[in-house]
Amino acid sequence: MSRAFRLAAGLVLALLLGMGAARAIETHRFPAPGAEAVSLNLHAATDVAAMRPLIEDFQATRPDVGITYTEYVTAELFDRMRVACEGAGGVDLVLSSSVDQLVKLVNDGCAEKLGLASTGLPRWTRWRDELFGFTFEPAVIVYNRDAVRPEDVRRTRAELIDLLRADPERYAGRIGTYDVTSSGIGYLFSAYDARAGAVFGRVMEALGRARVSLSCCTTDILDALSAGRLAIGYNLLGSYAVAAVRAGAPLRVVIPRDYTLVLSRAIFVPKRAPHTEAARAFVAYLLSARGQARARETSFAFGFDGNTVPEADGPALPPASAILRPIEISPELLAIQDRAKRARLLGDWRSAVGAPVEAGAR
């Protein structure tokens, strides 16, 4: 997908969201390479470009499976699935980066057990043999190389706060992060940031003073950073940022050294899915060594071994690392989904950031 198209798609999305009438955003068809026996209906809150290499590699192992890929934003997918969960939705696979929403759906009994308990991935990536995380995606700070001097690059949150305080006007309006009210990942990251320590409150305060620009989606912020409209992006998905660097964007990706939140994008097969066997095969592929290797080569640069990536500036994150804060796929995430807690976190966030800012990048 070209950047122009992506921008266009983003604009369309913004328009649609602005009209508040959007449901499915894009539908992509991956026909089976061989004689099609099964057509999987995959609902995802993930960029189709990121999933395309994986889907095509899976189809090399299962040429009889065609896949219809419907792309949502996380909240839309969640609403769609809450409805689908009640009755037969005809959905074979549900994939999202907002794992708290997926945990909530699984907790409500939406998912099918797959018998994939013995994968090579860490225990925190799976729950109930129903929900499986398959990516390792650190939350990173992204700098535009042209807009930020190398000596201004900060690698911990405290240093970032100091930078913003030292020269409030320099980056005013040029820092971007998620609008947690509309971004599932943004909300998830900020909740875990808030949980990780008091420093996050000060980060939010500093960002608020610097008139932070808020956005719904990772790609929007990365596009704004690449174009130089923004200088610093906070708490962005590392895999997307590295993909942008690989695509030639003038960005510096920094893995925070004080602590690093790590998200694992997850997938489950709904109960009463029309094609459970093929859906299970797709999940098994994503968790397999082949699927993991393919994911690292193409879309999700980081692996569960936590090795460093050339495009990212930061420490390795081995499983025993003290600064590694995985967002565990477990009932813990139900706390994130608690409506009272959400109301309180959003309130705290709003008061820290200041008056809700309608970002120009949106």
Next chain:
Amino acid sequence: MSAPGGLSLYRRVTGLVAAVMAVTGIGLGVVAASYARGAADDAYDRLMVAAALQIAESVYTQDGRLLADPPFSAFETLALAPDDRVFYAVAGPDGAVLTGYDDLPPAVRVDPPGAGSAVGDGTFRGVPVRVAAARRYIPDAATPGWVRVALAQTNEARGALARDLTVKALALLAVMMLLGFLAALAAVRLALAPLARVERTMCERDPKDLAPLAIETPREIGALVGAINGFTTRLSRHQAVLQRFVAEASHQIRTPLAALSSQVEMLAWSETGTGPEAEERRARLTRIRARTRELARLTNQLLDHAMVSHRIESVPFAPVDLAELGRQVLRDAASSAVGSLSAPFELDLAFEGPETPVLVLGDAISLREALGNLVGNAIKHGARARLEIAVRDLGRLGEIAVIDDGPGIPPEDRERVTRPFEGGPGRGERGEGAQKGAGLGLSIASDVVAAHGGRLAFATLADGRFSVSLTIPAAVATARAA
């Protein structure tokens, strides 16, 4: 130890032990499963109550409004049951759900009795769940009252823990039962060992030995040994009494019988009249005399039998020379035949045997009695002109045979005649009148030879003569065998 067809004591005891253990095992298994379930419930109930209390603790008021903020730690606590689904609801004093699952039905919400917490079982969304409830009084709300937290969790982790505990307890139980059973087997064997010792002692014992058993036995078996000893004592006493009675009875009968016999003889001699009446009287007297003689003979034999029976039950054996025995018996026969009225005919008596002694192990007096009876029988019933005693050394056996030129005993009668009072009517009888068999001679000989571990055999020799032989283990052979 067991009579044929009787149940083995060992098997009965082990069967009983196994049955008791099986019943106990099943019972303990059920109890273990129940305990395991209780322990698992207890462990996870505590976590649930802790989580419920944490959530209750998180309720706060802001501008008089009740707000909840379920802490991460509550969910982390619940995530210790890693694969269980969690449902919760926080309700204000008015019953309105502040947060959580609005449809967590009131039936599942356990109302704690006091300010604390409670647990129970329930069903939510068709799934069996464990429910914990906690409540907390909020005084500074717009309407002060109790905030209630209901927490429901599926049972996978506690079920797995209960299963795990049960399996481990059952494995332990199985090992204990197996060890217990083996110990019981060993104990039963140990307990029955003295019985085996008693049995062995009884088997190895000389049948003539009626002395009390002197075995070291535990108290429980002591009664049995005492009973055996009591029985053998009574038996030996009874045996002695019986033998004494027979001997005395025979002896007591013999004296008047002798007098009777001589009176009859005298009466017969004195009857010298003629005429049919006198003939008639003489014939009767002859019959009386024959009957009297028969009675005397029988009495003697009974006495002999009693004596011989007693000896072979009680007298220890010693080496006996069969050749010497044969010669002695022949001498006795010759002298008694001379004086006897029963052999009013010429009879050649002969002995054939080695010069060297033919030694067997036995009681000389019993053997002499047996041989004497055979010779007596031969003179009385068989021999026409010649009677021979033949002794042979057969190596491990010694043989002594009484051979006569009479008609012998038909083969079909041979087995029968060795039984008491089964004389051979088939055997040609001579002398006065038709004496019915009723003899003990062959019976005595048969008993004696059996007591010596030998055998009595009848044979018709090649030259037509009839032979009754006794074969008895040689002294040397017995000594060697022992």
